[in-house]
Amino acid sequence: MIILTNSASLTLGPGQSATFDTVVLHTGCAECYRIGSGAITLRMQNAMYEIAAGGNIGATTAGDVANLTVFLNGSPLPETVMNHTTVAVGDVNNVYRETAVRTCCCGAENATIRNNGDSTIVLENPIFKIKRVA
Secondary structure (H helix, E strand, O other): OEEEEOOOOEEEOOOOEOOOOEEEEEOOOOEEEOOOOOOEEEOOOOOEEEEEEEEEEEEOOOOOEEEEEEEEOOEEOHHHOEEEEOOOOOOOEEEEEEEEEEOOOOOOEEEEEEEOOOOOEEEEEEEEEEEEOO
16 A cells, blocks of 8 residues: 655646655555655556545636546546646645556556646645555
């Protein structure tokens, strides 16, 4: 299992991935991560993983929608879409999603959290947790 966060607020443009500078917990070797990157590698073949992601998000412009989504190998996981319509600049809302995925038999897969919207967003106190369950 691995749990990541970031010590500073992030500003993510459309399509940008969150990066993480703090490892809260890392056990075992089923997940691999490089400090300062945004990707967690799911190392085990044909395995089940639980993925959880969240944080406080808001758009940098009032009235815009902040969108945060978990991606696996560059493809969005639709069940993880997190949205918040920003009423005023500086307004943030806590969002959180969980899902489960199965890795394929071909090798390592990469998970990221990305701004999947059209607006620049702020991400505060993010959490990215991945746990191999089978």
